[in-house]
Amino acid sequence: MRRIAFLLIAGLILGGIVHVATILALPATATRNAFARIAAITVPNKVALLPQPVPGETMLPYVDPAFATAVCRFDLARGPLKVRMPITAAYGSLTFYKNDGTAFYAINDRAAGRRLVELDLMTAEQRSALELDEDETAADRLIVQSVAPTGLIVMRALAPEPSALPIVRGALSAAECTQQPAN
Template sequence: MRKVLYALLLGLVGAGIVHIVVLLLVPQFSERDAWSRLAMKSGLYTMTRIDDQTGGPPVVKSVDPLFFAASCRFDLADGIVRLRSPIDNLPFWSMSVYDRNGHNLYSYNDLSATEGRLNAIVLTPAQMIGVRKTLPEGLEGSVFIELPISEGITVVRGFVPDASWKQAVARFLDQASCEIVDFAS
């Protein structure tokens, strides 16, 4: 009887370990991750609304209905990436940078931005060395986000406290841009 209980306990522990490992590996093998779903909606360097306010199903499900969101995929091998929006009169906005696997690497919001404006530069450490030598014109006041990645996703969220803010937040996200910065200009 003791051997049977030992075998059952060992089997349950082994099954638990296998279950945990499988759950942790699912994102690595999933073909329907956020990167893939965004790739089906738009190309690199294109701000794409990911909330359910676009009329179709949301690209990525949001846990908070009080936020509208837009996202942009980028590849730093093509150059440094700039995110900005000309609108700055929202109750609150935030921006996050994720690696291709969905790990949050950097976040900031309107309270830590210059004049409350979305104006961020995402670049690698090697690209940052070049920027430090001669800051390209027009990048003054930008928030520099130096990350050791090549491909990533940015997500910009705008807070919608009530229905009267829906249009302003939608305009903020619709006018947001995600572009490669040209050093030659």
């Protein structure tokens, strides 16, 4: 009887370890993650306005239909990026992700405090090589240091009412993700 109880407990523990290991390994082994789906329809360092979500058919997980969404798949190998997103009447945000889906920076339009969210995205090496003019201080520019050379920038803008969605999508389509020359 003790032997059966021991084998049962050992089996449960081993099954639990295998279960946890599988759950933790799954995101790293997924081949059709959001980055892969976006990469199939976008060009690096260009903004692409995503279609409005349809139930069961979304490019990104957890998309709210009240938001217009645009993405920029960035590649900093040839130099930093200048990212610009116009401010809409309700709310807008930019979130920066690594290829594995980990967010490393986010900003909303209220934090930007202007009519345009404008920032520079660069790697640590590009940041250290950056020389600012005498007239320009570090406080004049918003610089985001990327933790990875490639990833996604997700831009979202809220349409407070369904009738405002075309206007918000039009404003978001003016967003830019422009390659800057390497220093």
